[in-house]
Amino acid sequence: MKYKLGDFVRFVDERREGYVTRIFDEQMIGVTGDDDFEIPVLASKVTTVHGHAANKQQAAQGKVGTEVAIPTAEFVSRGIYLGVVSDAKAALVVHFHLINETSFQLMITLTIEGQRNKGEYLGIIGPRSSADMYSAQLADIQLWPKFSIQALYFTAQDVKPLPPLVFNEKFKAKDFAGAKKNLPVVGGQGWLIRIDEPEMVIDAQKLKESFFKPAAEKQQVDRPLNEVDLHIEKLRDDHHFMGSAEILNIQLDAFKKALDAAIVHQLPEITFIHGAGNGTLRNELHKLLGKNQKVRTFMDARKEKFGYGATKVVLK
Known part of the structure; x- marks a missing residue:
C-alpha cells in the first residue's frame, strides 16, 4: 500500500480530493473531504497531490545533522516519548510522533504486531527532534496492533551510551482518557506517553x-x-x-x-x-x-x- 493515513489525495476520475482516513486493505482506502464524509475508493483511482507528501515527509524526519558538543553536566540521557496528535485536516486520524528530548541521536525502528508483523518505520532522530512514525484511526483503538519500538543510543561525545531501549505496548482507550497537553519539540496539543522509564525490579x-x-x-x-x-x-x-x-x-x-x-x-x-x-x-x-x-x-x-x-x- 503506497498510501498512509493522513495523505492528501485527489480522485482520478472526478473533481474531488481529501485525506486518507481509513485503509481497508491493499486495494481499498477511505477518503474524507471537506464535507467530513468518508468515501470508499480503490487506491488505483486516486493520486497523491504533488508536493504535499514530500513536505509532510520532510517535516517528519526531524533535524538530524552535525552533533553539537554539550557539556557533560548538561547532557540529557532520559526523555523519549510518544506524542499522539490529531491530524490538522482529518480529525479522525491521529499521528504517533517519536519525541527525542535526550542529547543522544537515536536509531529507531517501529514494528506493528497484529495478525502479521510489519516493519513500519526506520530512521535516525537527532537530539531535541521528532519523527512522525505511524498513523491510525482513533475510533478503531480496540483494533490497533501492538507497538514494538526499539532504539539504539549514539553520541560522539565521551558519554557512556545506555542499553538499547525496547518498548512493547498495546494501547487501550484509558491511555488516552487524560487531558491533552502541550507536546515538547512537536508543539501543539496531544497525548504524551513516556517510553524510556526503567521497569521496577523487585529484589x-x-x-x-x-x-x-x-x-x-x-x-x-x-x-x-x-x-x-x-x-x-x-x-x-x-x-x-x-x-x-x-x-x-x-x-x-x-x-x-x-x-x-x-x-x-x-x-x-x-x-x-x-x-x-x-x-x-x-x-x-x-x-x-x-x-x-x-x-x-x-x-x-x-x-x-x-x-x-x-x-x-x-x-x-
Missing part, C-alpha cells in the same frame, strides 16, 4: 528478608495528610542546587510514599498538589496512578481551589 531476597524482620525493626507508616504538596520547595530546602531530573525524582519518591501510606491506612481519597508548570510531573503521576491496582480512579482536583495544579485520587 526477591530483600522482599523475603522483610517478612522475617522483628516487629521492632519494621518501619511504622505514618498516616499521610489528605492533601500532599509536591512542590520541591515544600520537600527540600536545598532545591536551588538541583537539576530538573533530580527534582522530579524527589517529587516522585514523595508521591509514592504518600500514596502507599494512604493505601495502608485505607484512606478513601488523597489529593496531590503538583502545580501546572509544563505538565511533566502531572503526566508522571497520572501514568503511575493508571497502573496502580489500588486506585479506583483519579481526576483534576477542585479547580476553584487548585486550578489545574492538583490531582484527586480515589482509592479502592
Whole structure:
C-alpha cells in the first residue's frame, strides 16, 4: 500500500480530493473531504497531490545533522516519548510522533504486531527532534496492533551510551482518557506517553528478608495528610542546587510514599498538589496512578481551589 493515513489525495476520475482516513486493505482506502464524509475508493483511482507528501515527509524526519558538543553536566540521557496528535485536516486520524528530548541521536525502528508483523518505520532522530512514525484511526483503538519500538543510543561525545531501549505496548482507550497537553519539540496539543522509564525490579531476597524482620525493626507508616504538596520547595530546602531530573525524582519518591501510606491506612481519597508548570510531573503521576491496582480512579482536583495544579485520587 503506497498510501498512509493522513495523505492528501485527489480522485482520478472526478473533481474531488481529501485525506486518507481509513485503509481497508491493499486495494481499498477511505477518503474524507471537506464535507467530513468518508468515501470508499480503490487506491488505483486516486493520486497523491504533488508536493504535499514530500513536505509532510520532510517535516517528519526531524533535524538530524552535525552533533553539537554539550557539556557533560548538561547532557540529557532520559526523555523519549510518544506524542499522539490529531491530524490538522482529518480529525479522525491521529499521528504517533517519536519525541527525542535526550542529547543522544537515536536509531529507531517501529514494528506493528497484529495478525502479521510489519516493519513500519526506520530512521535516525537527532537530539531535541521528532519523527512522525505511524498513523491510525482513533475510533478503531480496540483494533490497533501492538507497538514494538526499539532504539539504539549514539553520541560522539565521551558519554557512556545506555542499553538499547525496547518498548512493547498495546494501547487501550484509558491511555488516552487524560487531558491533552502541550507536546515538547512537536508543539501543539496531544497525548504524551513516556517510553524510556526503567521497569521496577523487585529484589526477591530483600522482599523475603522483610517478612522475617522483628516487629521492632519494621518501619511504622505514618498516616499521610489528605492533601500532599509536591512542590520541591515544600520537600527540600536545598532545591536551588538541583537539576530538573533530580527534582522530579524527589517529587516522585514523595508521591509514592504518600500514596502507599494512604493505601495502608485505607484512606478513601488523597489529593496531590503538583502545580501546572509544563505538565511533566502531572503526566508522571497520572501514568503511575493508571497502573496502580489500588486506585479506583483519579481526576483534576477542585479547580476553584487548585486550578489545574492538583490531582484527586480515589482509592479502592
